Amino acid sequence: MKFNFLAKEKNTVVNYENAVAFPLTPDYELYAAVVTTSLNASFYEKDTTRLERIKDLIQKSNPVFVAKLAVYARNEMHMRSVPLVLIVELAKIYSGDSLISKMITQVIQRADEITELLAYYQMANERNGVKKLNRLSKQIQKGLANSFNKFDEYQFAKYNRDGAVKLKDALFLVHLKAKDEAQQVLFNKIVNDALQTPYTWETELSKVGQLKYYNEAEKQKAFTQKWEELIDSNKIGYMALLRNLRNIVEANVSRYHISKVCDYLSNEKAVANSKQLPFRFLAAYRELKELNSKYVPMILDALEEAVMASAQNIKGFDVSTSVVIACDVSGSMQKNISPKSKIMLYDIGLMLGMLLQSRCKDVVSGMFGDRWKIINMPKRAILSNVNEYYKREGEVGYSTNGYLVLEDLIKRNEIVDKVMLFTDVQMWNSNMTKDSFAYSWNRYKAIAPNAKLYLFDLAGYGQTPINVEKNDVYLIAGWSDKVFDVLNALDDKNSALNYINRIEL
Numbered sequence: 217m218k219f220n221f222l223a224k225e226k227n228t229v230v231n232y233e234n235a236v237a238f239p240l241t242p243d244y245e246l247y248a249a250v251v252t253t254s255l256n257a258s259f260y261e262k263d264t265t266r267l268e269r270i271k272d273l274i275q276k277s278n279p280v281f282v283a284k285l286a287v288y289a290r291n292e293m294h295m296r297s298v299p300l301v302l303i304v305e306l307a308k309i310y311s312g313d314s315l316i317s318k319m320i321t322q323v324i325q326r327a328d329e330i331t332e333l334l335a336y337y338q339m340a341n342e343r344n345g346v347k348k349l350n351r352l353s354k355q356i357q358k359g360l361a362n363s364f365n366k367f368d369e370y371q372f373a374k375y376n377r378d379g380a381v382k383l384k385d386a387l388f389l390v391h392l393k394a395k396d397e398a399q400q401v402l403f404n405k406i407v408n409d410a411l412q413t414p415y416t417w418e419t420e421l422s423k424v425g426q427l428k429y430y431n432e433a434e435k436q437k438a439f440t441q442k443w444e445e446l447i448d449s450n451k452i453g454y455m456a457l458l459r460n461l462r463n464i465v466e467a468n469v470s471r472y473h474i475s476k477v478c479d480y481l482s483n484e485k486a487v488a489n490s491k492q493l494p495f496r497f498l499a500a501y502r503e504l505k506e507l508n509s510k511y512v513p514m515i516l517d518a519l520e521e522a523v524m525a526s527a528q529n530i531k532g533f534d535v536s537t538s539v540v541i542a543c544d545v546s547g548s549m550q551k552n553i554s555p556k557s558k559i560m561l562y563d564i565g566l567m568l569g570m571l572l573q574s575r576c577k578d579v580v581s582g583m584f585g586d587r588w589k590i591i592n593m594p595k596r597a598i599l600s601n602v603n604e605y606y607k608r609e610g611e612v613g614y615s616t617n618g619y620l621v622l623e624d625l626i627k628r629n630e631i632v633d634k635v636m637l638f639t640d641v642q643m644w645n646s647n648m649t650k651d652s653f654a655y656s657w658n659r660y661k662a663i664a665p666n667a668k669l670y671l672f673d674l675a676g677y678g679q680t681p682i683n684v685e686k687n688d689v690y691l692i693a694g695w696s697d698k699v700f701d702v703l704n705a706l707d708d709k710n711s712a713l714n715y716i717n718r719i720e721l
Contacts, residue, residue, distance in 0.1 A: 231642050231643070233644035235642075235643060235652070235681070236652060236654075236681075238680050238681070238683045240679065240680065240684070242277045244684075244691065244711075244712075245273055245676075246270065246274065246281075246285065247693060247712060247713060248676040249269060249270050249676040250298050251676065251695070252675050252693050253266055254297075254554045270298070270301060270302075271305050279310045279315060281713070282306050283316075283318070284717060284721065286306075287322045287323055287721070290323045290325065291322070291325070292696070293694050294491045300323070300332055301336060303319055303320055303356070304336050304340050307353050307355060308340070311353070316359060319721065320358075320360060320362070321362040322721065324366070327372050327374070327383070328376075330363055330383070331383060331386055332379075333356075333360070334360075334381040334386055334389065337356065352390075357389070357390050357391070360390045361392045364387070368402075369405065370412075373411035373412055373413065376406075376411055384409070388407075416451070420442060420445075421442060440467050440468050440469055443463070443467040443473070444469050444470065447464075447473045454490035454492065455496070458492065458497070461477070465509050465512065466507070474515065478514055481518040481521075481522050482525065484528070487525040488526075493695055493697075494564075494568060494697050495567050497522060497599060498563055498599060519599060523571070524574065527575055527598065530572065530575040530697070530700045530704075538579075538633050539572075539576045539578065539632065540580050540625065540632050541576075541581040541636050541638070542582060542583070542588065542636065542639075543569045543581070543582070543639075544565055544618065545562055545565075545584070545605070545609065545612060546585050548675075549639070549640055550562050550609075561640060561674045563602065564695050565638035565672070565674055566605045567598075567602050569636075570598045570602050571697055572700065573593065574595045582621075583605060583608075583611075584612060584617060584618055585612040585614050585617065586613025587612045587617070587620060588612070588621050588623075589612050591605065615646035616639070616642055616644055617643075617646055618637055619645060623656055625664070626659055626660055629663065631664045631667070633667060634669075635660075635668070637670070638672045639671065639673070640674055640675035640677065641673050641691075652681070654683070657682055658687070661688070666688075668689075668690065669682070669689045669690070670691075670706075671684070671689070671691050672694075673692070674694075691711075691712065693712065701715070702715045
């Protein structure tokens with residue numbers, strides 16, 4: 217008994233709150249770190265610390281898994297920077313077959329990602345001097361050549377930025393031969409900086425802004441007309457529209473045009489194709505709430521409809537499934553995900569929790585800090601629910617006593633199918649009793665042997681308060697509603713890593 221106890225203790229670590237925690241395998245830790253990062257400082261880690269940890273984990277992980285993770289992060293989690301990091305760092309230690317080129321071909325979805333990848337390659341390999349990008353990896357060269365064949369003149373022109381690495385630099389580096397005469401004409405335009413200026417909301421508004429006006433009223437009228445023209449053109453992408461809702465309202469466009477905007481925002485097909493992270497809707501919702509306009513209620517309703525449409529894709533919850541949703545509102549969750557964003561991990565947890573609640577028939581939801589509190593909310597008002605939770609910030613304190621969610625179920629002898637926590641998983645017991653999260657789960661399993669526990673890791677710090685994938689415990693990480701696809705795929709013999717490993721390269 218004593219020997220077994222000591223052996224088990226060697227497999228534990230302490231988390232950032234100095235509480236006992238369990239380490240993850242390198243693959244699992246890399247997965248959690250990648251899908252919860254914007255490569256900016258987190259509550260417990262500086263931005264360089266996270267990047268260095270990711271680089272270290274790449275060296276310890278299965279190369280094929282790293283490649284599939286990059287594809288998953290880009291195409292299902294809709295992340296842009298970190299997949300490029302995975303490509304370059306894996307290329308530094310792996311060679312010999314076509315893994316890197318296949319990885320690049322699947323990851324690059326926008327023309328500017330070609331130049332961004334090269335810019336990071338230059339930085340990561342500490343290249344200096346005139347020829348910073350000479351001796352390019354053959355597999356990176358091949359993957360980028362494949363990527364060049366994905367885009368047309370409009371796409372190249374739209375993302376032809378004046379950065380450290382330009383499109384024409386990339387074209388020279390990959391030594392790509394044109395597949396036909398039309399592509400050669402396009403390549404010549406890239407080399408000669410002669411790409412046709414694309415019709416985008418940025419270029420059109422820039423033209424209006426550069427004109428001279430007799431007075432402010434004339435200028436305002438010009439912007440109103442331009443926004444109405446842009447809306448009528450149907451050429452504003454979903455993300456651009458979402459980010460410009462405030463600008464559109466302040467431009468005083470007509471009711472007709474506001475209605476067009478609302479129809480597009482709430483269109484189920486448009487929502488499905490938009491690939492927007494859920495918190496983008498929340499950011500737009502909050503931005504609009506501050507405005508004094510008669511059109512704001514219409515747009516807020518459209519945003520609620522859009523989020524409900526995105527929730528329709530969440531599978532795996534029938535009438536008989538009973539669920540507890542617990543959102544971590546501790547102090548460490550109140551960290552902005554990037555310097556330019558007003559969105560915090562706190563918001564992401566609430567947003568994902570309310571999305572899930574909208575799909576569950578038999579559900580109890582609430583928040584935990586020092587205490588656990590059940591808060592009943594309607595199912596068809598996801599964004600306003602999140603805002604309501606947000607207003608109650610501080611109501612349950614700022615610790616991370618997640619074990620109290622389980623102790624409440626034990627106390628009430630409540631048997632549920634799934635217990636789901638949206639958290640940074642830095643659990644501890646501020647009450648200084650013997651109860652740990654793992655201890656409470658083992659106690660609950662004694663009365664609810666078929667119950668399953670899901671930890672939705674929103675921070676990716678590399679440890680968990682309980683041994684995952686044992687005793688019906690699962691870890692799922694990420695900020696996208698796509699985490700629910702992973703959830704739906706889980707069973708006793710599965711894990712989030714199996715879901716990623718299904719990807720074909």
